[in-house]
Amino acid sequence: MSETTDATGHGWTIPGLVRDAARRFGAREAIVDGATRLTYAQLEARVGELARGLIASGVQPGDRVCVWAPNTHHWVLATLAAHSAGAALVPLNTRFLGAEALDVLDRTGSRVLFAPDSFLGRDPVALLRAAEGAGGVGRGPVGGLPDLELIVRIPLEGALGEAASAHPGEIGWEQLLERAAQVPAAEGAARAAAVAPDDVCDILFTSGTTGRPKGAMSSHRQTLDVAAAWAERGEVGAADRYLVISPFFHSFGYKAGFVVCFLHGAAVVPALTFDVDAALSTIERERITIVPGPPTIFQTLLAHPRRDDHDLGSLRLAVTGSAMVPVALVERMRDELSFDAVLTAYGLTEAVVATMCRTDDSPETISRTAGCPTAGFELRIADVEGRELPAGEDGEVLLRGPNVMLGYLDDPEATARAVDPDGWFHTGDVGHVDAHGYLTITDRLKDMFTVGGFNVYPAEVENVLARLDGVVAGAVVGVPDERLGEVGAAYLIMEPGHALSEQDVIAVCRERLANYKVPRQVTFVRELPRNAAGKVLKHELRALAQ
Template identity: 35%
Template structure:
């Protein structure tokens, strides 16, 4: 290894100390490359401390939030690390959200400053009057960039807020069954535990070259870049996960570690000349967050032999909790494991529990997947009841996913306890879509389900009952959704029924609605 190994359990209590370690150990080594610009660890650390100084000059204090609405950009990572130093937290907003959803997340976070990329400046200007807590908007990148001047006006601030392990420094929003997103408070302890555990299982170190392709609002983006920082690796950030550009970067930069969602990998297989490229530098290609169609998996196994890791994780656990390694992808004797989520990674416990009683179920029996590790979030921002419902007193996180575990300890994620739909790596809760459709005057009753899709794994479908005297115009309903929801959440089709199936207590039987679409298919969520 070019630089010394950092023992995260003893050498550092937070990410500020980690950044300082690599700045001292490898000041002239490359830390982050983006859009043709590479900054060393010394340069990167200086910018983080300038950001910290700018936050304090703006009056931000420990516990305050800032928000970032942008495509991937190093400024967001600088912001997160500066928040770790100041005691603030970076609420990274999903840039795929519709304007009303952006308003909700920014207001819920109580952010005082909003950092906006050029692609979203117009949308923010339209809703500016609906963001009362925002004291300042700083434009990042493009012709109207203000971020460089915002940090450049200050000398680096070396004062470090004495963070506790449970302090939140990055807040990622995950959709909720109430129809509104929840802010998962990710802590120093949780992110450090995730980095430690993944480094142990995926051989990430200071010589690694890590591609950050996933959006930073997603745990697969933010936790992945923080993993690289914790290990002292060189990060290569992409602004957007473009398949051709990602493949070109893999080859040109001799990337060793990366993470993709299956929809991106499916698109990669269609890139002209992909089979002729040299990807021999790759040591670990992780994929997950949505189902991987077996034809796509087989094509990718030819393209990336002996390096693929299927991973299962969640925002509330700072990222990955289980992995199916390369050996299980290629051994014909265990081909059935290709639809599993693998075994728990280092430092993680997984059990299958009865969702009603919380009692462990027998091996092979279905139940809810419970996870316990030091990676667990600090809770949901401003939602103590939701936090108490998700995390037990003895530290188990109720994932909301249904599944079973075989006798060899492999986890199979087979359904969603909470009806969540995973489409192209994005978590979609039907309640969000149902809330919008229920407001349309032609709809009397509605249920949203996930149905199979060859490209995205599954997509939302709306099943509606018409209001008395009204007719259902499918195009009008879909247009209504596009006005109020992010595009990836919008139903792709609408079915009309005379009534929705319900049990004796009145609960809609979504399993009955889903059944005809999933018959003959091995449903899985990874």
């Protein structure tokens, strides 16, 4: 049994995964990105070449390499090459502004930054250089970042042309590949082989919906363990073709995305951005079998007027989460989008994949739960005093196991607050388990609001709203009220041709919810503010309501 097929996960590293996948699946397609199609054998060769380019550029074991780019084959190659050179990956959110990127690069001491020449009409490196604090003293390509020595430009839109390498310490993608000739292949292979399973593999920053993002560190073994658990529940095999819509900088697109594929020889088909017409065309053309993503992705596909013009018969598996998933949506995904299996899952940056449904679970189980523990996690529901609660009672979700993060980067105090002395990670999520050990997430502790002394969990109200005819998506937040302290405010997206009034919505809620849970105001919107993982940014909605 090879090191990447050992069911225990011991001995696993990302460089080992690349070697093993090339050996097992050499001629199969690994990545399909527009005109770029790479087999597993070609993937190994490209990664090795790029890794030698990084070694020639001075990257040492334990360094940090940052990738600030959208979903393309370059992201995958840069990440695997960084690991093969012995470095830890620091993914950057493509929605970050210059100051946010500067902060992460500074805190991680990243030596190398991969960034596109342009994405969606903006030059990320120009944003970085224009950020407040970027004018400090530094020998490298960006003042104020003394550790950053090299920027590698990914050729994405071609907006900068030859000017991409005009700045000192800034080179193009092809120039990095040319540097590989300076390092013997044996030296590159030795560097990759020296990576150990418990070395830091990556530093993923929390979504930052509230407060300053924290860098959660994971090892190579943990990264592969959680990917293997996801693949096992999803029954992933070499015949699968996986459309990765979730951004690679998020664990859903990275660890539960292309790493899952490489474990079993499936093909990765990255989506640069989510465009419903492009997604439907790609599913048909590439015979896509797996499409994970937040519920809004599938709601949008179902609502598209030309959906039936495309052959979606290849679809096999959908995995969703990050928000409430109504039974009706699960049933429509199976009946109208032709998915054989629709699964829900629960995870966090600090734990990646903690629970997941199984392919034989009922639509009701898939809708009302996020599955049962996986990847070696123990699950516990606790009250405010830390006492374990019985099945059916709401409390904070605690997780313990070998795949809880190593800790927060340079923040032992935050790590100690998150992981108690007994090893339980306090998620900040509210939920309960049923008699079978399946987890239902009720809400985030921070999203709960209190109406006249009664606690309201928005997910319960959102579940009622999702059943209203014509509702595509909705969100509920608590807003200030002079008499009750807080009341609920609902935001709804409607399908074209459907209309509801505020009074209609409130009337239905009064029929199905206790009075204190009924929203006092309803606003119809064209879209909801979301982060890159698809989670609604409720702090922005609360700001709108005030």
